[in-house]
Amino acid sequence: MTELGTPPTGAADATEATEATGTADWRRLSPRMLAVHPVQELVRSFPALIGALVAGTTSGHGPLWGLAALVLVIALGTLRWFTTTYRISPQHVQVRRGLLRRRVLTVPRDRVRTVDVTANAMHRIVGLARVEIGTGRSDRKGENGLKLDALAAPAARQLREELLHRQPRSAAAESGAAPEPGTATATEAATTTETAPATAYANTSATGPRPARAPSSTPEQETRLATLDPRWVRYGPFTLSGLLTVGVVAGFGSRAVSEAKIDLGKVGPVHQLLDQVRGAGWLVGAVEVVVALLVVCVVASTLAYVLAFWNYRLSRHPGGTLHVNRGLITTRATSIEERRLRGVELSEPLSLRLVGGARCIAIATGLRVGRGAERGGSLLLPPAPRKVALRVAGDVFGGPEPYTTPLVPHGPRAVRRRFTRALGLTALLVGVLAVLHQVAGLPSWVWQASLVLLPCAALVAADRARSLGHALRDGVLVCRFGSLVRRRNVLTCDGVLGWNLRQSFFQRRIGLTTLVATTAAGRQQYEIPDVDTAEAVRVADAAVPGLLTPFLVRPAGNPQE
Structure with missing residues (x-):
């Protein structure tokens, strides 16, 4: 993402950006936002208004100060409509905003990862929606991202189609949504013919890519993958x-x-x-x-x-996107390009696991899990029965095999390490409390009650040991670990950018290694903890052949092995 005033990386890039955006007209937000934003600003500024009223009362001009602060807040709430415009060209998305400090944020369209369409209660009353364009950078400190608050609800849906499905505005208009006057009435002078191949996997195979479809002016039916069951x-x-x-x-x-x-x-x-x-x-x-x-x-x-x-729905668009709709009062519609999808995480918190529940999270490039402005945008399935989570995960990525295939256990050394760490730290805590009882007069019931933690720690260690496992199947890496939150990560090997092999002092003594797959998707690193060192090297070399070759030491007399 770039903004006005940032030096260009090259004259050619600057010329291309100028030519690409010069033919698209600037569009405004919906005029209906003038009925929403002043109210939101009043609610947000309520403590400041009370402070101004109190400060004015001490000088005998309380009502005047309160009225002045009220007018100022309402004016700030209406300024956004006058100072915010945006435009969509075949190559770029631009948002221009600010009064005293004018900013123009520019994002290449091929950097668009997700498009979130949300509408709170006030937005829904007047038929508006907020559009947030995810680029993989909107969760970084100091990065505000591309937010359009707010557009008419049909225009917001049309913009989502335009950005993710590479659909020109004229075709989008024919497919249903009529733009609101003053919000989005310009048509694109040119359309893109980009049809980048998707890297998402079909349901029956983990290796066959699904080709992206070209834009179409006719409405396309979505395939519904999951719908909320009230149970x-x-x-x-x-x-x-x-x-x-x-x-x-x-x-x-x-x-x-x-x-x-x-x-x-x-x-x-x-x-x-x-x-x-x-x-x-x-x-x-x-x-x-x-x-x-x-x-x-x-x-x-x-x-x-x-x-x-409530009203949750997961569907697949023929153009190559996954749509997640949910929310009772505040509705949210998230779209994720399948060509950005690198895997799925099956998450089973302990409390959910006790009642047979699980949830699914997308592992997609540019979409970090549970961070910043895109928090929750990666959720594919809310807490639901585990069999439903397995079915949805298989439908979205890789088929059912990676989620049900037996995993390679990590052996007795990894199991002993789980018990040693859990029981050792708990015993240390009990010992410290007992010493404090003798030295500092801590009540005896404190360290006696802490003895209950020992069997609890043993149960957690046993559960963590059962959770350990990994597998490599048909170009897909599977790793599972955790107890309080058990995670089974299914990641395509094509999405692995590199490997980290980490060993602590105690791991080196017993020959174990934590293998970490680095990727641009999701959490950006996925661990296989406490695996045998030779097995870690074998998995890394088999998953991405040739990546570790320069760093491997071959046995003497077998240079080609």
């Missing part, structure tokens, strides 16, 4: 998202109470609750508090699941 809501409480919500609310509430210097013990309902707990005994009171907290977390997690994944 999946039962997995909501096991996502533990409500626990985080309760923690955030509790932290914010305690901070507000502390700042206001309120003694909760003197508040009527809280005082009665504390008296009830004291009357029932601390043990019974603790159980009641834990049960109440558990109920609140279950309700919050279930509500969060419904809000985030």
Whole structure:
């Protein structure tokens, strides 16, 4: 991504960019955003408005200061429509924004990785949607990405088709969406004939590429891969998202109470609750508090699941993209080019695994997992039954074989290392607490209660040992590890850019290595932990032949082996 004022990499590139973008007309955001953004700015600036009102009250001009701040916030909310324009050429996407500091962000169209179309409640009321163009850099510090907030909902869908399916605006208009006046009325002077081959894999083979289709002016039917089953809501409480919500609310509430210097013990309902707990005994009171907290977390997690994944739908577009639609109040539609797809991650958190659930995450170039502005954009399937996750993963990438094939175990040394690390660290913690009891007078029940951690650590170590495994099958690398979150990563070998072979001091003593595949997709590195060193070299050399050859030491007398 480049912006105005950045030195060009070459005169030829600058000339090409100028010629490519000179024929496309600048488009504006929807005028309806003037009814949304001022309200959003008022909500966002509410603390500042209260501060201005209080500051003005001390000088006797509180209403005047409050009115001035209110007018300023509304003006800032309306300026975006006057200062933001964009245009789409056959080679580039450009967004021009800013008043005092004018910026022009330019992205080559072949750098577009995803297109997210989201609409919150206010957007949906007036028929708007926000478009966010993912380029693989929008999650970096200081990078705002390409965001168009907001377009008319039909224009937003049309723009997604235009960017990902290489469909010209005239064809997109014929396929359904009528542009809103003043938002997107210009047509492209030229269309691209780029048909780069896709690297996604068909369902029946992990090696056969699916060719991309040329743009078409006729509507194409999508293939639906998965749709939300209302019974999946039962997995909501096991996502533990409500626990985080309760923690955030509790932290914010305690901070507000502390700042206001309120003694909760003197508040009527809280005082009665504390008296009830004291009357029932601390043990019974603790159980009641834990049960109440558990109920609140279950309700919050279930509500969060419904809000985030209701109306979920995963479909495949014949033009070579995957579409993920979800959301109850705030809707989100994410499109991922299959030619950018390098694999799928089957994620099984411990809480979900206990009830037979799992979720699927895309491993795509330029789309980092769970980071920055593209957080959640890589999710292919929300928490659902494991058999559904296996089917969806196979339909999206590689077929069912990589997700069900037996894995190569890592041997007894890796198993012993799991138990040594888990039990050793836990025993060290118990020992420290026991010493503090003798030296510093720490209550004895603390270190005695910590003994419960030893069998828990042993169970986690056993589960981590069972999870270890890897396989190399038909050009696809499979690795599985983890206990609290078990991950089975299926990655095409064509997406591997390099290998890292890491050994700690203790790994060197027992002949184990952590093999790390580096890639431009997803988490950007995928580990095969605690594998035999010879096996790590064999897997790396077989997955990407010739990459490690210059670094391998051959046995004496066999230079060609």
